[in-house]
Amino acid sequence: MPDDTNDRYGDHTVRKWNAAELTDTELMNELNTSRCQDDRPLRVLRVRHEGLVLNILRSQDVRGSDAEDVAAHVWWKVARLARQGRWNPAKAVHTQDPFVPLLKKITSNLGRDFWRQENTRKKQFKRLEQHVRLFGADWRDAAAPTSREWKAVRPVPSGVPDSLAAVVAELPDDLRLAYELHAQGLGCRDIGERVGCSAATANRRVNRAKKVIASTVRNPRSSVR
Numbered sequence: 001m002p003d004d005t006n007d008r009y010g011d012h013t014v015r016k017w018n019a020a021e022l023t024d025t026e027l028m029n030e031l032n033t034s035r036c037q038d039d040r041p042l043r044v045l046r047v048r049h050e051g052l053v054l055n056i057l058r059s060q061d062v063r064g065s066d067a068e069d070v071a072a073h074v075w076w077k078v079a080r081l082a083r084q085g086r087w088n089p090a091k092a093v094h095t096q097d098p099f100v101p102l103l104k105k106i107t108s109n110l111g112r113d114f115w116r117q118e119n120t121r122k123k124q125f126k127r128l129e130q131h132v133r134l135f136g137a138d139w140r141d142a143a144a145p146t147s148r149e150w151k152a153v154r155p156v157p158s159g160v161p162d163s164l165a166a167v168v169a170e171l172p173d174d175l176r177l178a179y180e181l182h183a184q185g186l187g188c189r190d191i192g193e194r195v196g197c198s199a200a201t202a203n204r205r206v207n208r209a210k211k212v213i214a215s216t217v218r219n220p221r222s223s224v225r
Helices: 024-035 040-059 064-083 099-141 147-153 162-169 173-183 190-197 199-218
Strands: 006-009 012-015
Touching: 024 040, 024 064, 024 099, 040 064, 040 099, 064 099, 162 173, 162 199, 173 190, 173 199, 190 199
Parallel strands: none
Antiparallel strands: 006 012
């Protein structure tokens, strides 16, 4: 445990301690007290639990340099908790040392954030590719494509069978977009956030699109009224 010998880290006076004798919570308490001016506890925690952080990220299929970048962000978040004085083990609902459950939560959340951002980047890149394909060398000066122009270059959305692609393309824009997002596996709440409507409205649009598609498949002459 910490002894009575003091040391200086920036403007903060800290006691010398033996890292091996301190629990994770005690290390976080030391980090919190110093507002991260003494970063020794953070270094000890990182040595102890870096493997845990990387294993959680690998389980989320975040690997290589991406995993290292996300792991660095995890420890930045831990340091920020202490820097802002927001570490409070008394609020923990776990019977064991509360630091590990907190670390797991931070890591899992950042792993999910990584894939959300990665999927957004991929969609933006695909949209740019389509824009370049549509306008060629003049794509930088071209205005945003109209919905009719997008229909000419839009690939079949993942999850939509090829036989339905033409039917989906003829849907009204609000129904088509809701159905395409649904076909990609998004729930109604996520669809609503994407298109700017409530989850209930998104659900109605998806169901309406399904009915129109089913009706068109059964009777090719039918149309959307």
